[in-house]
Amino acid sequence: xxxxxxxxxxxxxxxxxxxxxxxxxxxxxxxxxxxxxxxxxxxxxxxxxxxxxxxxxxxxxxxxxxxxxxxxxxxxxxxxxxxxxxxxxxxxxxxxxxxxxxxxxxxxxxxxxxxxxxxxxxxxxxxxxxxxxxxxxxxxxxxxxxxxxxxxxxxxxxxxxxxxxxxxxxxxxxxxxxxxxxxxxxxxxxxxxxxxxxxxxxxxxxxxxxxxxxxxxxxxxxxxxxxxxxxxxxxxxxxxxxxxxxxxxxxxxxxxxxxxxxxxxxxxxxxxxxxxxxxxxxxxxxxxxxxxxxxxxxxxxxxxxxxxxxxxxxxxxxxxxxxxxxxxxxxx
Numbered sequence: 390x391x392x393x394x395x396x397x398x399x400x401x402x403x404x405x406x407x408x409x410x411x412x413x414x415x416x417x418x419x420x421x422x423x424x425x426x427x428x429x430x431x432x433x434x435x436x437x438x439x440x441x442x443x444x445x446x447x448x449x450x451x452x453x454x455x456x457x458x459x460x461x462x463x464x465x466x467x468x469x470x471x472x473x474x475x476x477x478x479x480x481x482x483x484x485x486x487x488x489x490x491x492x493x494x495x496x497x498x499x500x501x502x503x504x505x506x507x508x509x510x511x512x513x514x515x516x517x518x519x520x521x522x523x524x525x526x527x528x529x530x531x532x533x534x535x536x537x538x539x540x541x542x543x544x545x546x547x548x549x550x551x552x553x554x555x556x557x558x559x560x561x562x563x564x565x566x567x568x569x570x571x572x573x574x575x576x577x578x579x580x581x582x583x584x585x586x587x588x589x590x591x592x593x594x595x596x597x598x599x600x601x602x603x604x605x606x607x608x609x610x611x612x613x614x615x616x617x618x619x620x621x622x623x624x625x626x627x628x629x630x631x632x633x634x635x636x637x638x639x640x641x642x643x644x645x646x647x648x649x650x651x652x653x654x655x656x657x658x659x660x661x662x663x664x665x666x667x668x669x670x671x672x673x674x675x676x677x678x679x680x681x682x683x684x685x686x687x688x689x690x691x692x693x694x695x696x697x698x699x700x701x702x703x704x705x706x707x708x709x710x711x712x713x714x715x716x717x718x719x720x721x
Contacts, residue, residue, distance in 0.1 A: 400661070401474060408666050408680060409438040410652060412476035416660035421482060430488035431481075432509035434458065435567040435622065437648060441465055441497075442472040442480045445646050446565040446620030449517055449534040452509040457696065458496065460565065460620035460646070465504045466495040478664055486511050498696060505696045521547035528711055529556030533577070536569025536624035541576040548580075548609055558714040559611050560707065564618040564642065566625035571649060571670055574627030575600050581638065583607025587631040588678075589671040597671060612717060613638035614710035617685055621645040627670055630683045634673035639717070640685040641710040647682035687713055 400413040414422065433451020436442045444462040447453035464472055467483045475483075484492060490511050495504035517534035524530045529551030533540060548559055575587050582602045591597040615629050615638045626645045633640040651668035669679045689709050694700045 400663075401476075404476070404663060404665075405438075408650070410477055410648070410650065410664070411666055412478045412664040414476075414478065414654070414662045414664055418479065418482075419654075419656070419660060419662045422654055422662070422664075428487075429485045430490075430511035430513045431484045431486075432492060432511055433514070434464075434484060435620075436464065436477050436480050436484075437646065438475075438477050438480075439463075440473070442467075442475055442477065444496075444620075445622050445648065446567050448514065448568070449565065450515070452512055456507050456509060457694075458507065459498070459694070460618060461498070461693070463497040463504075464494050465497050468493050476664075484511075488513050496696075499693045501695070519543035519547050521551050523551065523554060523556065524560065524707075524711060527555060527557045528714065529554075529559045530562065530707070531559060532562045533566055533625070533628075534568075535566060536573040536577065536628070538573065540569070540573060541580060544577055545580055545609065548611070552611060557611065558613070560614045560616060560710045560714070561638070562616040562707070563621050563625040563629060564616050564706070565620035567620065567622040567648075569624035571624050571627050571651065574624035574629075575631060577624075577628045578631035579603070579606040580609045581607060581613060581632050582635045585635050586673045587635070588627060588673055589675060591669050591671060591677075593667045597675070607637075612714055614714050615640050616642050616706050616710055617645050617683060618643040618691065618706070619646055621683070622648040626678050626683055630672035630678055633683065633686065639687060639710070639713050640683065641687045641713060642685050642689050642706045643691060644684050644688075645678075645682040647678060647680045649678035 404411045404413040433448035433453040435445040437445050442464040447458045494507045496507050497504045521531040531547050578587050584602050587600045589597040626649050632638045649670035650666040653667045655663045669677050671677050689706045
């Protein structure tokens with residue numbers, strides 16, 4: 390028996406059994422931790438793990454989005470390498486490369502028997518801004534593609550412009566939104582929640598720490614609906630949970646993915662390491678968001694679309710949100 394091989398497999402299994410983002414890193418992978426990624430490109434995928442690597446979402450406007458990759462797609466291999474025993478850390482590393490280079494994925498969707506081959510060109514990620522538009526008289530729509538330090542200010546500006554144009558209610562879309570530091574979700578929520586608890590963080594072995602609304606928060610008082618799906622992750626989940634949990638918005642769509650935790654690297658004596666989730670984020674009610682996600686107030690089933698098939702025109706989740714906001718105004 391090769392003891393080193395057995396121990397390597399045992400550590401992989403240990404980390405794999407904790408949560409989708411925890412991972413065992415061998416000595417070679419440990420050397421890449423913390424290395425700058427400036428100058429590298431990727432196809433625009435965010436991954437989790439469920440038996441194989443699984444797509445959380447494709448970044449808006451990215452090669453992966455243009456190729457039609459969707460939340461829930463399974464990536465069975467990357468450039469011919471099976472992802473059966475591949476961690477999220479390693480998978481994301483394999484996706485990165487020089488701008489303009491290509492990466493080939495074998496993708497399985499739904500009940501398909503055979504994976505679909507997708508060739509993507511790596512592109513340097515571009516900053517994505519909050520954008521608003523008028524949907525119908527009295528109803529505004531704001532798309533939040535990622536959470537950055539500028540997002541809260543952009544949200545404030547876009548909604549102010551919409552209300553000046555006559556919007557009396559606003560739909561905020563965080564479907565497929567994955568990028569951003571978790572705490573930035575709270576910064577966005579402060580625009581809408583005037584008082585109460587926005588959520589909690591809880592480190593391993595410690596009491597949960599509340600994050601509360603402060604004086605001056607809640608400046609935007611228009612009725613809201615927030616659109617979510619299985620690709621809503623991280624800061625977007627923190628945002629949706631904080632606003633929805635304080636009854637400042639109706640959440641419409643699908644349950645979010647449940648990826649709201651922070652990781653730390655623990656170095657091992659042999660040069661390998663463990664990437665472990667050590668801080669969890671909780672909603673206003675105290676329930677963990679990690680691996681559970683946020684359940685919408687109004688659920689809307691979104692049918693899967695096979696590769697090569699054009700999706701049905703329209704947006705049933707958005708339509709339902711507008712219907713819900715309009716009905717609430719009439720009832721008031």
